[in-house]
Amino acid sequence: MDQWQELQYLEPMIRWHFKKRLHSAQGIMELDVQSLALPGTITGLFGPSGSGKTSILRMMAGLMTPDEGHLQVDDTVWYDSNSQKNTSPQHRSVGFVFQDYALFPHLKVQENLLFGLPKEDSPKIIDELMQMMDLHSLADRYPRQLSGGQQQRVALARAIVRKPRILLLDEPLAALDASMRQTLQDYLIRLKDTYNLTIFLVSHDLPELFKLAQQVCVIEQGQLIRQGSPAELFSSETVSGRYRAQGTIVQIRPTGVLFLVDVLVGSEVVNVLATSEDLLGLQVGSPVLIISKAFNPFIVGMNV
Amino acid sequence: MDWQPILLSLELAGITTVILLFAGIPLAYLLANHRSRWKPFLETLISMPLVLPPTVLGFYILVAFSPSYLFGAWLEKWLAIRLVFSFGGLVVASMIYSLPFMVQPIQAALQSLPHSLTEAGLTLGKSRWVILRRILIPNIRPAILTGTVLSFAHTIGEFGVILMIGGNIPGRTRVASVAIFEAVETLNYRAANAYALILLVITFLIVWLVSWINGRSFNTWNR
Incomplete structure (x- = not known):
């Protein structure tokens, strides 16, 4: 990589700013959050439930339209309220891992992955992902025959079949027990490094954010309260503990x-x-x- | 015994059901995914045949199809179609009459599927059509089967609407239910019993088949 490329690479890759009036159980909430993310990093979205974290992911994916704002990935604008640009979810390069995994119940594990493969792409990536995520032994099972952790792995693999620019994870690890979570975090890091993914992760779990995220956005009531590395945010500066x-x-x-x-x-x-x-x-x-x-x-x- | 009315009933129900299947799935999909002001109105309209006396429905369809009035005249003039007292008219009327039996179970099943399935399809780059065909429909097969069978059975049992707009023309509009009515009127109880028994057995078998295939009560659609 020459110097110029490297410079470009270091430019903030994803710039986002979303404004949206959300109707929740607690009433109307004005969401207004903006931030930047570097390529190949994991950004954690942290905050109480109902603070708008999932909505942010959905607006990144194009599943929800902001009232106002901007979303730029590299030099491609996916959403801009001023120029009326709004790329459909199909044409944004995103992988989305849903809270309920959203595996297709009538398709086997391998078929779930194949469904996401664009026609012109080689099916080699399916094999590669099955290998990396240890899914080969589960290839012919249906989602209902899988444990939570296995379903999670399938959902992760499926989200990456299209080799997306950004990967969005909506509290995917919340339902799993501690040891399962550890394993999946390791899988996630492996995937990120292999495919140079930029990841946004909604999480309630501090240890998880410490382990995975380079940057955390703390969101409350639709506002960005604080932002920084997990260590900066969650350790009180007045104490030095071991x-x-x-x-x-x-x-x-x-x-x-x-x-x-x-x-x-x-x-x-x-x-x-x-x-x-x-x-x-x-x-x-x-x-x-x-x-x-x-x-x-x-x-x-x-x-x- | 004259088998023609029975065959005509089966033909009418078969054609009606096949057309309804292709019309009902997109309609149910639209209703399940739409949140416009018009949705309750449209839903009510589709459900009307469930509660309306068949004679009322038949009367308005008759008026609409009649060449003496606007729509019927237009059909006759431009398409050379006369729907009154014809088999084609019976098919159209049966479609209206049986529409809720096809649409409601499919709409309920589509609404009960997690929305994330569609969204997962979208983020995987698939069009809504591909998602409907390859994800949603395969996951609501029992409801589609229920809708198909109920529409078929309901059309076979249709009487009032058919009598209003089709009359009693042998080989064209005299279906089994009308034949029974005529047999009773002419005190031919033997023929009436034969037709009635055949209809009873056919409908029982169909409904029994569907509840056997679905492995559960067939009225789960009525949510």
Whole structure:
């Protein structure tokens, strides 16, 4: 790659700005978010449910039309409200992994992948993807005969059959258990590196974002609250800890001056001592970070 | 015994059902995917034959087809078609009469499919036509079978509409149900019983077949 190409490559590849009035269960919400993404990176969209994350993915794919805005991938404009440009989903180069996977129930695994193959493309990629995602042994099964994790792998592979410029994942790993999630995250990284994908990922899971994302957009009530690397966003700068874990308070018991706090981390409950000051604004159910500094673990409310 | 009315009934039901199948799927697709102000109106219109007395329906179709009025006159003048008292007229009337039986189960089934199936097809670069043909239709086969069979059985059982616009012309419009009526009127109970029994057996077999194929109650469509 010569220098000029490299320069171009470093230009922000995806510029997006979406404005849309959304009607949700909580009433009307004005979504207005813009950002940039570099090619070959993973951007996490993080925030409470109903904040507009899925809508952003759908507008990128062309499944939903913004009221106003702009979407440019490399030098191709897919959507621009000023020039009335709106490329149909079929003509945008996107892969979409839906929350419910949306596998075609009447087609076998291999047929699901073949359905996505453009007529002029060589079926070699199907073989390649089946190999990479360890799907060969499942080729002749129907989706209903697969576990959640297997369905997920098929959905991922199918989304990449067209070799899309961007891959959109709508909380795909939420329904899976922890070990399955780990495996799939590894598959995802492998796919990204092989096909140089730019990925947008809706996720509620902090460890997942730490592992996968180079950039995280924190979205609340349709607005971009913060943006940066996961480490920048989710670690409080005032503490320097060696060990961190994300958990949820399940019980707070007073013990004289201090409080004994039970925090659920994964499937284990960790006891932490805390002062009433530490617990300010926290209650049972609050998400917290447990940070072990030197000897004693203490807890910090998560600023998300 | 004269088999002609039975054969005519089967022919009418067969032709009507085949045409309805091709018209009903696109119509059901449009209704399932449209959210216009006109949708409830259109749905009501399609459902009218379910509740309207067949004689009322037959009367208006008769007026519409009659060469003495605008539409019938236009058909006769420009297309040289006369739908009153003809087999063609019976087919058109049966289509209107049996339309809800085809459209409703298919529309319900399309609406019950996850929307993400269509969206997955779109992001895979396929046209809505390809998605309908290769994704949606294969996944609503039981509903299509139900609609087809119900339309067929309903058309076989049609009486009021046919009598209104077709009359009782042997070999052209005298279908089995009309033949039964005529046999009873002329006190020929033996012939009436023969026709009635054959219709009973045919309809029972058809409905039984569909519930056997679907492996469940055939009225799941009525959601």
